[in-house]
Amino acid sequence: MNYSKKNFFLFIFLFVFGQIYAQNTTNISGNIIDEDKKSIPFANVILRQTKDNQLIKVAVTDTLGRFEFENINEGEYHLNINYVGFKDFKSENITLIKQKNTIIPTITLELSGTLKEVTIVYKKPFAEQKIDRTIINPDVLITNAGISALEVLEKSPGVQVSLEGNISLKGKSGVVVFIDDKPTYMSADALASYLKSLPSSTIETIELMPNPPAKYDAAGNAGIINIRLKKNTLKGFNGSISLAFGQGFYSRTNNSINLNYRINKFNFFSNISMNMNNDYQDLLIERKYLKNDGSVNATFRQNSFIKNERYSNNIRLGADYYLSDKTTLGVVFSGFYNPTTATNTNKSTLFNQFQQSDSTINAVNINNRKWWNGSVNFNYSYKIDKKGKEISANIDYINYTADINQNLENSVFLSDNTLKTQDILRGVLPADIDIYTFKVDYAQPLKKGGTFEAGFKSGLVKTKNVAQFTNEKNNLTTVNNDLSNLFDYNENINAAYLNFSKDFKKISVQAGLRMENTNLEGLQFGNPIKRDSSFKRNYTNLFPTFYLNYRPDSLGKNVFGFSYGRRINRPNYQSLNPFSYPLDRFTIYAGNPFLLPTFSHNFELTHTYKSKITTALTYSYTQNIITETIEFEGTLFYSRPGNIGTQKNLTLTINGGFNPLSWWTMQLYAQVTYNQSLSLIYGENLNNTGTFYSTNFVNQFQLGKGWSSEINFNYQSAAYSAQFVTIPFWRAGVGIQKKIMKDKGALKLNVSDVFFTFQPGGDILGLGNAAARFYSVLDSRVFTLNFSYRFSKGSNLKLRKSGGADDEKNRIQTK
Secondary structure (H helix, E strand, O other), X not given: OOHHHHHHXXXXXXXXXXXXXXXXXXXXXXXXXOOOOOEOXXXXXXXXXXXXXXXXXXXXXXXXXXXXXXXXXXXXXXXEEEOOOEOOEEOOOEEEEOOEOEEOOOEEOOEOOOOOOOXXXXXXXXXXXXXXXXXXXXXXXXXHOOOEHHHHHHOOOOEEEOOOOOXXXXXXXXXXXXXXXXXXXXXXXXXXXXXXXXXXXXXXXXXXXXXXOXXXXXXXXXXXXXXXXXXXXXXXXXXXXXXXXXXXXXXXXEEEEEEEEEEOOEEEEEEEEEEEEEEEEEEEEEEEEEOOOOOEEEEEEEEEEEEEEEEEEEEEEEEEEEOOOOEEXXXXXXXXXXXXXXXXXXXXXXXXXXXXXXXXXXXXXEEEEEEEEEEEEEEEEEEOOOOOOEEEEEEEEEXXXXXXXXXXXXXXXXXXXXXXXXXXXXXXXXXXXXXXXXXXXXXXXXXXXXXXXXEEEEEEEEEEEEEEEEXXXXXXXXXXXXXXXXXXXXXXXXXXXXEEEEXXXXXXXXXXXXXXXXXXXXXXXXXXXXXXXXXXXXXXXXEEEEEEEEOOOOOOOEEEXXXXXXXXXXXXXXXXXXXXXXXXXXXXXXXXXXXXXXXXXXXEEEEEEOOOEXXXXXXXXXEEEEEXXXXXXXXXXXXXXXXXXXXXXXXXXEEEEEEEEOOEEEEEEEEEEEEEEEEEEOOEEEEEEEEEEEEEEEEEEEEEOXXXXXXXXXXXXXXXXXXXXXOOEEEEEEEEEEEEOOOOEEEEEEEEOOOOOOOOEEEEOOOOOEEEEEEEEEOOOEEEEEEEEEEOOOOEOOOOOOOOOOOHHHHOOOO
């Protein structure tokens, strides 16, 4: 018998034996969660025979809390489970029958009474994939220390932040940002200003949801980014402190303290931060005015140096009262005071068709803004039974008050540098916004598995915006009625939702439906040269969501997913105000009362391998997308929010973590996006179509003795969206960390944009007989030194969500 025949018969023998053995054995699988329904990774699971307590096998749960024992003989068994900080668990007897696999119902571990001096060696991954979201753990990156929340977002996979502060997710604009499941109620530039004032040290996780479930507001055609702030959950008095100083061209500092005190039935928590962020933007704008034959008739060049001085004081105070094991009452007070001064010194020169200087304007625009915010949330939760049936309610009141003063000084010079005219435009723009929301949520586990959820929400928004402008020329002050106005806006949104989720052996399903009814009205009061104007709108829409996960193998080494969601994006409140004001003598910002809501259909296919590498293909079709638009009229450029007819987006992404060596961790994110924007805008046909690429690459090194380091790299090619085509850019950052004070403290030093290459720019399309481009130099290379220290004592408590306000905060402009 030759060698190949021997191998053949050996294979047949092993196959037949394996089939006979498999027919007399079975598999056991299950998953483990904590009382917050979060998966518990790396828990020890021991399978023992009941009759003599003999140890049969040992398993460890994966990062999703799953475990499995294969090829177990029929008989009586039980499970012993232990994990640091939780009570030991022993299951009831399990009867195994041959050829019948057994799935254990979800096991919930209870927290132990006391946790003393125990070190849990578990390193969080930078990104975790769930059925309806990707969870980012910012603290994993050294270079996230001492920076702002906006900078953390910029480094998150799939998130892009434009020069104007517009946040995109996977190449799509229209993202709604939440803080602790509550919307921020701000417009894009205002949100960027707020996130710059929020230190990274206050962030626990960032949740990226391209297709949020029905429980969340349907607002945000590109999805939701939910920033969860840190909240200590230990008994006694505990907390953390973070101090950071950064030096670029200008200095900045971000400091925060988190405190928690739990005694008897009360839990008090707080977060306080004080920050100063100074930076600059050196902006070059070139506009060409064209003849009908395409030749240049005149050229406008403007160089602006914008210095931003931002100060912020944020506070969050809250308390939970555990009335009983079933009932919890809570209250949260939060607010901020953010004074900001932006000084824009620019020089504008107009050239004739022969590139000869025709006139020059030197301008200084000083914008002082002071925003006050105060909010209060009352929350209630009641556990109806021990099976998970629960009802919760939230009542929110939020107020924003603004004191805004603008001074624009212009000096016009002739071609021979002779002063022609001087004038000053002064503006006083107070604003007041009140938001009221009420929300109820209900959850009920079903007898045959799965969870049913339902809820409703009602929100009321009232805004008042005043613009009082005066002109000063030749020592004479006159009222500027072209720019002055008074605008009142009221909005009411009522919503209800249903949601169902269930885990089967290899399939997980979640489906939901949300209905939202919108009622709004706006009134612009007249003045001596302008008539009153008003508008009213009412509409009701349905927003379905669906998620499907398929696990072909029992341990979930490969997980395939599909999701669909319909979304809406409503205009922010100030955008509907038909007033206008000059950014400079040649650029006017204006509102748009004719804005329509944006609707989008979003589809996503995903594959996750070993909970480490996730590949996703997303497609979205969006109608009437709300974005910044530019109109050319005479020698003026008007910047206003507008609707782009349709946008198609197809994006392929890969996100994964790797360990080439035990001391070396890599995190890679790569994205390819095809964008097509089609619209008739200001009489011009717009077709902005293109494919662009981006990548984030992070390397972390464990150097031993408490030392670690990091190198990160980010690149984006030219990108295409609405009227804009941006130029490519790249940047690199480095950081080093030393743990001190028995690993409770850390010193971190990082440098952002080491090679000073993050300098955005681009072209503006659809301008008719004009062409425009821009280029910026930013204060982007910053050396940051951060010290952090945490202290804790006691046992873990259960985290609770508070806050029922959803979409409204995202639509307030506070910059």
